Amino acid sequence: MEFANKSLEEYLKKHGIKPSYQRMRIFDYLVQHKNHPTVDVIFRALVQEIPTLSKTTVYNTLKLFLEQGIVQLLVIEENETRYDADISTHGHFKCTECGHVYDIRIDLSCLDLSELKAHRVDEQHIYFKGTCNKCLNKNIN
Template identity: 40%
Template sequence: MQSFSELTALLESKGIKPSLQRLLLLDYMYHCHEHPTVEKIYADLAAQGHALSKATVYNALTLFVQKGILRIVHLDNSEARYDILTNDHGHFVCECCGAIYDEPVDFDQLNLQFPEAGSIRQRDIFYRGVCKRCKDKG
């Protein structure tokens, strides 16, 4: 999706020093649409021959989230998952295959009321069930 020079420009525009490790991580995130956990990111990068430490991966992810390049989503459990899509969108979780799908949700049309909210940082919504792919197999 993005070349390394584009990723470099993105990091620099956010005031992040574009080290090779950060570029590898960002490149991985642009290609992974599974909302991976830090464990999965670490394992996949290691499998690709990139020996980043878990602390390096975690620290870079945290920095990317702070700078608005990634978003954290919490679904079923407390484990943080990282999402390259930073606009508001919904998730559909398949209880059959475990896939997490990005779904377009028009939050403004939902007209949900949160009278106690002082300010809202992120809007999340997720539905669970069986995805089309699993259902068609079924």
């Protein structure tokens, strides 16, 4: 997902979000940095560019984005909340060595979900934890 400033502004408007400069920069950061950042990471990255930015603004903006369905919340660890601008159906893999979170494409048609037919599913989360290929190779050498 890539946006020019005008299309980013239109995307936010289409989802009922007033496209202020700070909101546009926070969303653009999520789109450009696919590292599933935390509020602290987003704040530290953008406060250099936007000195008036507060952590509260980042929290409130992300809450609005969640409510409007343009980002998803990742809670892989209980004490760590991350955000993802990719709202397509996919899973995540978190490396327990380096902490990096990777997107994992999931083909739901391969899963037997027949037991869910009698239920209404509001959310789905598929997380894996382990050691990523980079860390495995680093530990071998």
